[in-house]
Amino acid sequence: MPVIDDFNLAIDPDEILQLRTVGDNPRTRPRMAKLVREILDELEIQSLIRPRATYAFVAVTEMMPGQVTLAEGTVFHAPLLTHHMAGAAHLVPVVVTIGQAIDAAISDCFARGASLKAVLLEEIANQFLFKAGEHCEKSIAATAAGLNLQTSGTLAPGHEGIEFDNQVKVLKLSGADYIGIRMSRTGVMDPVHSTSFIIGAGSRMRYWTQAENCQTCAARVKCPHRRETSAYAECA
Amino acid sequence: MSEQQQKLIDLIADMNEEEAIKLANSMLDSGYDPMKLLEHCRAGMDVVGKRFESGEYFLPELMLAGEMLTEISKKAKPLIQESQTGGAASTKGTVIIGTVHGDLHDIGKNIVTFMLDINGYKVIDLGIDVPVDTFIDSIKEHKPSVVGLSGFLTLAFDSMKETIEAIKAAGLRDDIKIMIGGGQVDDTIRDYTGADAFGLNAMSAVSLCSGWIKAAA
Ligand code: B12
C-alpha cells in the first residue's frame, strides 16, 4: 500500500480566528488569539500532529447507475459516486489520520475543565486533518498524472448519495490498518481525527471542489464549515 | 438583588473574566454564602446561555463563562462542604451521557457534559461508540435521572432507537428521562427513537434536565 507521510502542514492563527464557530466578540478576541498561538506552538513543540495516509488504485470492472464493481470484487452502492465518477477506470480509496496524540490532548483538556482550549484544539485538529486530506488529493493527482490519468474531486462515505455503510469497504481497500488506524465493527476509526474519501481516476475526469459537495449536503444550513462555491471548502 | 450581586452577574455575562473572579473571591473572603454566590454565577451563566442561543455569543464565550464558573467553584465548593455536616456538596442529579454505538462525533457531547457539570449535575460520560450494554450497566449502577444520547451520523439514529428499546426491555425506562442531540437531530428523530426530548444545543440540555428534575422533586 502506498503511504503518504511527506506532509508539511502549517496553520496560521488567523485561519482559526476567522472561523464562523469562533465568533468575533471583541472582549474575548485577544484571549482567543493568544490561546490559539499558544496551542499551535504547543502542537509543534510536542509533535502532536502526526499525519499519515494510505491509498490504493483499484481498477473498475463495471459501473452502472448506483453501483460500481471493482476488480478485486468489492461493490459500492453509491448513486452519487457513479454519477460523479462515471468513466473512472480506477477508484482510489484514501484514508488519512493526524494520529492518536491529539485525541489524547483534547480529552485531557476536557477532563481538566479547560474547555475553551479543548474546543479550540478541536477546531485546529480538524483544520489540520482537512489540510492533510488536501495534501493527499494533490499527491494522488500527481501519481495519477504519471500514469496519464486525471483525477476527480473527492467523495466521503457518509455524504448524501454515498452511504456510510461503504466506510468499512473504503477502509479495507485503502489499507487503514497499515497506518495503525483501528476500525470498530461499524467502521468508526480510532484515532478519531481520521477521515476517508474516494477519488476517481480515468482518462477524462471532472474535478470539483469540496464547495460543490457542500451544495448537496443536508447539514449545510446549520454547518459553520460550509463553503460557498466561489471558495474552497473543507469537510469531515 | 444587591448591587454587588448584579455586578457579578454582569461581569460573567459580559466575559469580564479577571474582574468576575476577583469580585467572587473577595465576596467569599468576606464571608459571603458560597451557595448563594454560585447561584449568582449560574444566573450570569444563564445570561450567557441566552446570548448563545440568540446567536450573539458563540461556543468560545459559552466555554469561557463555564471556565469562570469552574474557577469560582474551586474556591466556593470546599467552603460549602465545610458548612455541610460531613457531606459532599449536593448535586442536582445524575446524568449519563455518551455518543451512541457506530458514531464517534464527540465535540457536541463533550460541550453538553461540561455545561451540565458546571450547572451542578453529576455527569457520567461513557465516551464514544458506546455499546447498548454499557448504557444499561451504567444505568443500573448509577441510577441516573436523565440519560443523554448524542450522535451526528444518520446511522446513529438507529443506534439511539436500539439503545432506548434496550433500556425499556431491561425495565429501566420508566425511571429515567432520555434526551437526544447532535447535528441533524430534530423532533422527527426524537419521535423515531422514542426519546422524551431533543436538545439543539448544550443550553437546551441544561434546561431539559432542570425542567425534569424540578418536576420530579
Ligand atoms: C467536526 C466533524 C468531524 C470531526 C470529528 C471530531 C470529533 N472529535 O468529534 C472529524 C473531522 C474527525 C470527522 C470525521 C468524520 N465525519 Co464528521 N463531521 C464533523 C462536522 C463538520 C461537525 C460536527 C461537530 O462536531 N460540530 C460541533 C458541535 C459543537 O456542533 P453542534 O451540533 O452545534 O453541537 C450541539 C448540539 O448538537 C447539541 N448536542 C450534541 N450532542 C447532544 C446530546 C444531547 C443529549 C443533547 C441534548 C444535545 C446535544 O449540543 C451541542 C453543543 O451545543 C459535521 C458536519 C456538521 N456541520 O455537522 C461532520 C459530519 C457529522 N461527519 C460526517 C462524516 C460522514 C464523518 C466521517 C465518517 C467521514 C469519513 N468518510 O471518514 C468521519 C469519521 C471519522 C472516524 N473517526 O470514524 C457526516 C455525517 C453524515 C451522516 N449524515 O451520516 C457529517 C454530517 C459531514 C457530512 N455532511 O458529510 N467529523
Ligand code: SF4
Ligand atoms: S463542510 Fe459542512 S456543508 Fe460542507 S459538506 Fe461538510 S458538513 Fe456539509
